[in-house]
Amino acid sequence: MGRNAGALGLDFGTTNTTLASLGRPLPLGETGATLLPSALAFVPSGAMLVGDPARHRRAMDPMNTLVSTKRVLGAALGSEEAKRFAASTPYKLSERAGEVALETRCGAFRASDVARLVTTQALTLAGLSSLAVPILVVGVPATFTRSRRSTVIDAMRSLGFADVRVVDEPVLTAVAYVGRSSVRRGLVFDLGGGTFDVALIDGTTFPFRVLAQGGDAYLGGDDVDRALAQRVRERVLRESGWDLASDPVAFDKLVHAVERAKVRLTFDDAVLVEIAEVDPAAPTSVASVRLTRAMLSDALAPLVTRMMTIVDEVLARADTAPNDLDAIFLAGGSTRLPGLREALEARFGKRTRHDVDPSCTVAIGASFVAARPELAQLFAG
Ligand SMILES: Nc1ncnc2c1ncn2[C@@H]1O[C@H](COP(=O)(O)OP(=O)(O)OP(=O)(O)O)[C@@H](O)[C@H]1O
Ligand SMILES: [Mg+2]
DSSP states (O other), X not given: OOBOOOSEEXXXXXXXXXXXXXXXXXXXXXXXXXXXXXXXXXXXXXXXXXXXXXXXXXXXXXXXXXXXXXXGTXXXXXXXXXXXXXXXXXXXXXXXXXXXXXXXXXXXXXXHHHHHXXXXXXXXXXXXXXXXXXXXXXXXXXXXXXXXXXXXXXXXXXXXXXXXXXXXXXXXXXXXHHTTSOEEEEEEEEEOSSOEEEEEEEESSSSOEEEEEEEETTOSHHHHHHHHHHHHHHHHHHHHOOOTTSSHHHHHHHHHHHHHXXXXXXXXSEEEEEEEOSBTTBTTOEEEEEEEHHHHHXXXXXXXXXXXXXXXXXXXXXXXXXXXXXXXXXXXXXXXXXXXXXXXXXXXXXXXXXXXXXXXXXXXXXXXXXXXXXXXXXXXX
């Protein structure tokens, strides 16, 4: 039995999972990390890995490494979500209890199973027991149907949480930034690992209301990584004749290396990416490519154009001009990308709010709501 942390907020993200209590993200394990990759892997011996070690097996054994499953959380096999997921992932899909299931060497797992197992691991790492949590608030995309929300609630109840509430993620981000103080019109701009969400919030009532929303379920940091990796591949091909895309495992390794380099470009102007064994016939071969901020902004430009179009559409749908906005709240790890904040500020003539850790806004907002059960009662489950 773990220690009692009181009310808890949970963000089971497409990429990462976060827990928070009383406005603070909880350290998950000895490293103090607050993000646990939402990944599950089954190694040939049948053992299950969760989090970081699971994510690292993705390139080696994609069929038995479950990532980005939130895209089909609570979705039926015949749904649009499942069709799109099937087209972009290697998994063999089936259906269990009305929800998509992904076949692995250890059986079929639904996204709700992944959510349960990843959440269990996060609780263990935080030293908590679900039985000691009086109320759990979980963020869900504003687009989630009633039935997908019920799937989330049922999955968490099955872990032993007594009282489970779900709240729209952009509402939770707004709560993380402003608490109960009112904001007339707030724009939430959430760019994560795999998804881009925009929501216009009416903050004059509490709980806040989502007035209009939009986004792209397949636009995020992963796309930035692939666009950058493509540029590195072209350069290595030009300079040494090796094609890193000729082998999917090699290309996936490159995407991983580029993701780490991309994060460092938030702090450094240039980063050296070294790719070992670029030539399978020469195991000692190494290619090094200097990644610069200029290359990153070049790769980012078409993606930013798509994001701005989506923001414009959301504002238009609620008949709101950029001048009517009180605040722009940033959420999602990818809003740390150099130049992105500046691009938004130039476009909307307004400073962005990024004073809350963008990777944790959903969990932090959820923990604030959970700590005030009288507020949580206001949210439909
Ligand atoms: N400093 C940084 N610069 C650029 N990108 C970053 C930085 N830090 C983290 N990221 C990116 O943020 C992404 C993860 O963001 P986050 O944890 O918010 O995703 P998520 O909420 O799990 O996913 P989603 O919102 O798609 O459901 C990854 O693509 C990661 O590379
Ligand atoms: Mg997110």
